[in-house]
Amino acid sequence: MDYLIFVISLSALIWGADVLIAQSERIALRFNISEYVIGATLIALGTSLPEMAASIAASLDHKPELAVSNVIGSNILNITLVLASVFLLAKKVDPHRDFFAKDSSWALFPVLLFVVMAMEGEFTRFDGVLLLLLMGAYLLFLKNNGSEVLTLEDEEIEEIEHAPFRWPKVLLMLALGFVLVIVGAEFTVESASSIAKSLGVSEWIIGIVLVSMGTSMPELIVSIVAAVKGKADMAIGNIIGSNMANITMVLGSAALVNDLKVDLHHYLFDIATMVAATLMLVFITANRMYSKPAGISLLALLALFLHHIAGQLG
Known part of the structure; x- marks a missing residue:
């Protein structure tokens, strides 16, 4: 039964992602907003909702390890699995935006701030407020530095322009896309967790592997669909924006609910992997290595x- 639920949930994710991409393009064309900004805000925040729901629920249940490990695992998977899949599956990844000059600091700084806060042994409510303020600063940055011209193929422009733009229909389709993506992810998590619990693994392992894999599926599907359609800026923007949202909004909101204790030394390898993945992202953008070898490295x-x-399970 769990396998059937997984297949149906994955189908919902794929359809929901396609709806999100189509409606996001319509909004971008309507207001001349760059694909990157759409990916880093509307889509990134939407696809980060599963992580937020999982981490806040874990915080409410006084399970700080599950809340924190979900964020760490999601950020690792967004770069090593999602970005790698984009490089490997897309015919060509040639973004218009200079991610290194404009966005590398926003990919790295939250991770470094995470490490500094984790060195204190817990994420407090004060830390949560600081993280949410950082997300506000990022959104303000995008507002002032997201002026790339939207690029669509001629046939895409013709198709979109021939369909009249009506806000009620666009908002309804966006809501449908988000619901399909989020509900699909939720049932994927539940079906995976039911199998995992029978194995008797720890909350940290469940969070950093199974829950984070399930909640990262929206980013995976949305980014792959965007990349296959030639929307590299949207795909990479979704990854950077989602990682930013995971640390600032997801962890920040969970810390506001309850203080989240974390053992930095016990989980040093996992945290170091998140830092290493982020540094690889910065290196790739600095050298514009949007290629299959980069995907294999990730x-x-x-x-x-x-x-x-x-090894921990063994």
């Missing part, structure tokens, strides 16, 4: 991470 880091997790 998958190698993922394999190392999963090997470490397997």
